[in-house]
Amino acid sequence: MSILIxxxxxxxxxxxxxxxxxxxxxxxxxYGTQVVAGVTPGKGGQQVNGVPVFDTVQEAWEMVGALxxxxxxxxxxxxxxxxxxxxxxxxxLLVIVPDRVPIFDVLEIADAAKRTGARFVGPNTLGVLSxxxxxxxxxxxxxxxxxxWFFPGPVGITSRSGGITSSMAYYLAQEGIGAxxxxxxxxxxxxxxxxxxxxxxxxSDSETKAIVMFGEIGGSQEEQVADLVEADEVTKPIVAFxxxxxxxxxxxxxxAGAIIEGNRGTYKGKVxxxxxxxxxxVETFGELPQATLAILKKHGISL
Numbered sequence: 544m545s546i547l548i549x550x551x552x553x554x555x556x557x558x559x560x561x562x563x564x565x566x567x568x569x570x571x572x573x574y575g576t577q578v579v580a581g582v583t584p585g586k587g588g589q590q591v592n593g594v595p596v597f598d599t600v601q602e603a604w605e606m607v608g609a610l611x612x613x614x615x616x617x618x619x620x621x622x623x624x625x626x627x628x629x630x631x632x633x634x635x636l637l638v639i640v641p642d643r644v645p646i647f648d649v650l651e652i653a654d655a656a657k658r659t660g661a662r663f664v665g666p667n668t669l670g671v672l673s674x675x676x677x678x679x680x681x682x683x684x685x686x687x688x689x690x691x692w693f694f695p696g697p698v699g700i701t702s703r704s705g706g707i708t709s710s711m712a713y714y715l716a717q718e719g720i721g722a723x724x725x726x727x728x729x730x731x732x733x734x735x736x737x738x739x740x741x742x743x744x745x746x747s748d749s750e751t752k753a754i755v756m757f758g759e760i761g762g763s764q765e766e767q768v769a770d771l772v773e774a775d776e777v778t779k780p781i782v783a784f785x786x787x788x789x790x791x792x793x794x795x796x797x798x799a800g801a802i803i804e805g806n807r808g809t810y811k812g813k814v815x816x817x818x819x820x821x822x823x824x825v826e827t828f829g830e831l832p833q834a835t836l837a838i839l840k841k842h843g844i845s846l
Contacts, residue, residue, distance in 0.1 A: 545673035545724045546699070546744040546751075547636060547664070548576070548612070552677065555603055555610045555634065556581045557625050558617035559591045567616060567640075568592055573686035576677040580607045582625075600632040614638045614670070614679050622666065623648035630655045638679045639665035642731070649733045656735065663735035669705035669727045674712075682709060682725060696721020697844050698835065699745035701738055702757035703728055703764070704786070711755055711831060718832040719846050720839070723751045728764075738764040739771055746777045752844040753780045755835055760787035761808040765817060772820040780838045781822045784831055785813050 554571065558564040559581025569592050572578050578594050580603040587598035597603040604610055613629040615622060619641045626637055630652070637656075644666040656663055664671060670680015674693040682705075683689025692713045700715075700722050702708040708727040715722065726741050728734050736744075738756060745751040754777075758765040765785065771777040788810045817824050825834045839846065 545676055546741070546748050547671045547724065547726065548673050548677045548679050550575060550577065550676050552611040552636075553577050553579045553607075553609065554679065555579070555600065555613040555629070556594070557583075557600070557613055557615045557629065559583060559594065559596060560586045560589065561616060563640075564616040565591050567614070567681045568594060570681060570683065570686055570689075571614070571678055574672075574678045574683070574689055575675075576679065580610065600629050600634065604632050610634050612636045612638065612679060614640065616640055619643040619645070619666075623651055626652045626663065627655055630659055630661050635659075635661045637661065637663035637665075637735070638668065638670050639663055639729075639735070640668060640670065640680055641665075642667035644731070646731075646733055649731070649735075653733070653735060664726065665729040665731075665734060667731045668729040668734075669708060671727070672725045674722055674725075680727075682727065692716060693725065694721045695723070696846060697750065697752035697839065698722050699741075699748065699751040699754045700725045700756075701728060701741040701745070701754065702726070703730060703738070703759045704757055705730070707757045707786075707828075710828075711757060714832050715755065715835060718836055720832065720835055721846065723748060732762065737762075737767070739767040742768050742771060742777050742781070746779055751779065753782070753835065753838055753842070755831065756781060756783040758783055758785045758813060760785070760810050760813070763808060765813045769816045769820045769822065772822060780842055781817075782831060782835045782838055783817055783822055783824045784828050785810055785817075785824065786828075
């Protein structure tokens, strides 16, 4: 199994006729993702990489059949209208790639998703990849790279940084550790599926035996993961690295969502809370592969 994406999911690309949409649609197709339709208002009737383009999500749904996922490659100011259109049409998972989406727009998307039972990854995300199965978004850059860098295995990867999502999977793979799914939750203050929600999905996935998490200063996602562990809602072993150790209060580290305000969201607080509940937290990024190997061996998890 995997979480969020596999070979069976039927995928729509909103903004498929743009440069980014075309390039990433090709990545997804070549990796094995079922890209069945694209939407760009005013461009209906065209094709991109053999994929039919429609003017609206509803039209795409009616012409090609039910759509499981929509990946959005469109300008931030119109993300809200496009996301709400997809949710209204019945799409249950959105991957919102653009950054700089206004926070109030994200809150409206979140409200609509909650009311309809939909979910979304992002905004400001590279997406989701299940090695050997499918990719949503732009992880790996090219299909050939994604195939050579990542392979299936027992570890679920969740990260607040796009580049580090790929880096973690790559360096784990160099140690012979494969992954079930890579999830870049997104770098913004408000995201659809933050660490706690992704970790719960990994907990429910029978093939995921351990979890590797990259966290950052700011917010409370990592502390919420610790709460889940303490409550025995997550029992699988977790290895974590928290970025931003040297950041001072009021300093933004890497992403809009990674900023310390007073004593909230500090490096020290996150590390202490995670260790308190038994999560293995490494001091440097380079320690992740060996620490993960040790945890897998300790729990008798085969590679």
